[in-house]
Amino acid sequence: xxxxxxxxxxxxxxxxxxxxxxxxxxxxxxxxxxxxxxxxxxxxxxxxxxxxxxxxxxxxxxxxxxxxxxxxxxxxxxxxxxxxxxxxxxxxxxxxxxxxxxxxxxxxxxxxxxxxxxxxxxxxxxxxxxxxxxxxxxxxxxxxxxxxxxxxxxxxxxxxxxxxxxxxxxxxxxxxxxxxxxxxx
Numbered sequence: 001x002x003x004x005x006x007x008x009x010x011x012x013x014x015x016x017x018x019x020x021x022x023x024x025x026x027x028x029x030x031x032x033x034x035x036x037x038x039x040x041x042x043x044x045x046x047x048x049x050x051x052x053x054x055x056x057x058x059x060x061x062x063x064x065x066x067x068x069x070x071x072x073x074x075x076x077x078x079x080x081x082x083x084x085x086x087x088x089x090x091x092x093x094x095x096x097x098x099x100x101x102x103x104x105x106x107x108x109x110x111x112x113x114x115x116x117x118x119x120x121x122x123x124x125x126x127x128x129x130x131x132x133x134x135x136x137x138x139x140x141x142x143x144x145x146x147x148x149x150x151x152x153x154x155x156x157x158x159x160x161x162x163x164x165x166x167x168x169x170x171x172x173x174x175x176x177x178x179x180x181x182x183x184x185x
Contacts, residue, residue, distance in 0.1 A: 043111040046086040075127040
C-alpha cells in the first residue's frame with residue numbers, strides 16, 4: 001500500500017483521526033511576486049506592451065482624388081486596472097498588497113507615479129482626451145450649481161449686499177428718529 005493510501009479507507013476517503021494536512025510543506029498557492037524586483041519587472045513589461053500596442057482610429061484620407069481609410073495609431077493610456085490585468089492579479093489584490101505587503105509599497109508607488117505621469121503628459125500634449133484624463137486624475141474643475149429659484153437661496157452680489165446694509169442702516173435710523181420724536185412730545 002502506498003504512503004498516500006495508508007491514511008485512506010477502502011472508499012478513498014480519509015480515515016477519521018488522520019492528520020495528513022499537517023504533512024503539507026506550505027499552505028495556499030505561492031505568492032505571484034516574491035520580491036519588489038519581480039513586481040517592477042512585470043510593471044515595466046506592461047508599460048512596454050502598452051507602448052508597443054497603440055489603439056487605432058480610422059481616418060479618411062484623400063490624395064489626388066482617391067479616398068481611402070487609413071488606421072492612425074493613438075497613445076494607449078496606462079491604467080492601474082490594465083496593469084493588474086496584465087500582471088495577472090485583481091485590482092482588489094493590488095489594494096490589499098498596499099496594506100499587507102510593505103516590501104512592495106515603493107514599487108507600487110513608482111508604478112502608480114508612472115501611470116499618473118503618462119496620463120498627465122499625454123493629455124497635456126493633446127494625445128489623450130484632456131477632459132477624461134483630468135477627471136480620472138482628480139484635476140477637473142469643480143463647479144457648484146445652486147438653486148436660485150428660491151429668493152432665500154439666491155446668491156448675492158457685493159452690490160446687493162451693500163444695498164441691503166444701507167437699507168438696514170436707513171431703517172435703523174428711521175426707528176431712532178421716531179423714538180426721539182416720541183420722547184420730545
